[in-house]
Amino acid sequence: MSAPILLDGERLRARLVGGGLYTALDLVTVTGSTNTDLAAAAERGAADRTVLIAEEQQAGRGRMQRQWASPRGYGLFVSVLLRPGVPQTSLAWLPLIAGVALAETVDRTTGVRAALKWPNDLLLGDGEEWSKGAGILAEAVAGPEGIAVVLGMGINLLQRREDLPRGAGGLPATSLAAEGAEVDREEFAVALLTAFADVDDQWRAAAGDVVACGLLDRYRRLCTTLGQQVRVEFGADEQLRGMATDIDPSGRLVVRAEEGQVTAVSAGDVVHLRRA
Numbered sequence: 001m002s003a004p005i006l007l008d009g010e011r012l013r014a015r016l017v018g019g020g021l022y023t024a025l026d027l028v029t030v031t032g033s034t035n036t037d038l039a040a041a042a043e044r045g046a047a048d049r050t051v052l053i054a055e056e057q058q059a060g061r062g063r064m065q066r067q068w069a070s071p072r073g074y075g076l077f078v079s080v081l082l083r084p085g086v087p088q089t090s091l092a093w094l095p096l097i098a099g100v101a102l103a104e105t106v107d108r109t110t111g112v113r114a115a116l117k118w119p120n121d122l123l124l125g126d127g128e129e130w131s132k133g134a135g136i137l138a139e140a141v142a143g144p145e146g147i148a149v150v151l152g153m154g155i156n157l158l159q160r161r162e163d164l165p166r167g168a169g170g171l172p173a174t175s176l177a178a179e180g181a182e183v184d185r186e187e188f189a190v191a192l193l194t195a196f197a198d199v200d201d202q203w204r205a206a207a208g209d210v211v212a213c214g215l216l217d218r219y220r221r222l223c224t225t226l227g228q229q230v231r232v233e234f235g236a237d238e239q240l241r242g243m244a245t246d247i248d249p250s251g252r253l254v255v256r257a258e259e260g261q262v263t264a265v266s267a268g269d270v271v272h273l274r275r276a
Contacts, residue, residue, distance in 0.1 A: 004073035004158055006055055007186055015190050016051065021197040022080075025051040030072065032058050034079035035139060035152040041081065042141040042148040048083035051193065057154070074159045075175075076189055079152040083145060084200070090208025092251045092266070094151050095120045095138040097203055097215050101195040102134060102153060103222045109191050110181035115224035118244070118253045118270055121171070122155070123224060124179050130224065130272075131161075131174035153192075157183045211249055220247055225270060230255065232268040240265065241273075 009027035016022045024047060031037055031054045038052045056072035082094065099116045106114040106122070115123045115130065122134035134155040141148045156164060156175035164173035176183045199215060206213035220226060225244045232240040232255060242257035252264040 004185065006073050007053065007189065009053075011186065012053070012189065016193055021194060022049045022051050023047040024049075025053070027053045028055070030054065030056040030058065033152075034077055035137060035150050038079040038081050038150045038152075039139060039141045042150060043143040045144045046081055046148075048081065048148075049197075050081040051078065052081075053078045053189065071159070071163075073185075075157050076153070076155045076185060076192070078189065078193070079150055080193075080196070082149045082151060082200070084149070084204050084208070086204060086208030088147065089250070090203075090210075091138075091140065091147075091149055093203070093208065093210055093215070094149055095136045096219050096247075096251050097199045097210070098136050098138075098151055098153060098196055100215060100218050100222060101199045102136070102155070102192060104218075105188070105192045105195045106133075106176065109188060110176055110179075110183065112176055112179045112181050114222070116219065116222045117171075117272070118223055118225040118247065119251070119267075123171075124174050124176070130171065131179075132171040133174050133176065133179070155188075155192075157185055157188065210251075216247065216249060223247060225253065225272065229273040231271045231273055232265050233271065234268045240268070244270075 007027055013025045017025050034052045034054050054077045057077045102122050103114040103116055106112055112124055117123050120136040121132050123130040124133040125131050134153060137152045139150050141150055158177045159175040161174055161178040202213040203215060210216040228244050230244045240255055240263060242255040244253055245256050246254040248254055248264055252266045254264050256262050
């Protein structure tokens with residue numbers, strides 16, 4: 001497998017910062033975690049819509065403090081610093097609207113079928129056998145300018161399937177290339193960040209109201225967790241089993257247990273048990 005072509009920071013800045021979508025964009029060859037680096041910048045007062053992209057992450061972080069490393073030039077590892085000015089109760093929606101932008105970008109630019117697993121995984125496949133192609137992590141950061149959110153996305157683009165670790169929840173990992181797509185990393189990065197800026201603009205214009213701006217419906221259409229029998233794991237000894245029936249306006253997964261009890265889940269590891 002030939003070495004990938006590395007990204008060009010100047011071209012990315014010209015297209016995304018010069019185009020007025022973002023305030024600043026840095027590209028680094030290697031780092032531990034783009035989220036960690038950008039969180040430190042947020043604490044120092046970095047501006048809204050500052051972007052950091054790394055060619056290689058050596059200590060990337062996911063939910064539940066999971067870590068992974070990624071080879072140089074094979075994926076897209078990007079974090080965005082956001083100061084959206086919406087009610088704090090709406091901030092939980094950021095990873096979900098990022099998922100909308102990501103899934104729609106994959107579908108539009110590659111033709112690979114994409115779906116979302118609540119709350120933060122991008123699934124790729126044929127609808128019967130899904131594999132994990134990306135993860136999203138949002139973290140709140142306090143700083144001199146108030147609360148900011150650092151939103152990180154790690155997308156597998158060029159890796160071979162056999163070179164990828166097994167994903168969370170028992171899901172096999174995949175990449176866009178492994179699903180048959182030909183991917184230009186720069187074009188994909190620009191398409192994704194443009195799509196995210198667009199959904200972020202819609203969300204902000206509606207003051208974080210995902211019903212008013214249509215993002216709740218868009219997320220529901222993409223979310224393959226809905227209609228599934230699921231196990232939600234909250235820790236080593238606590239779990240919830242039932243049918244995932246809805247995503248509510250707060251971004252919570254609504255689960256109906258067999259005995260009829262309905263629970264709205266705000267956080268937890270979700271395992272799809274079988275198709276309904």
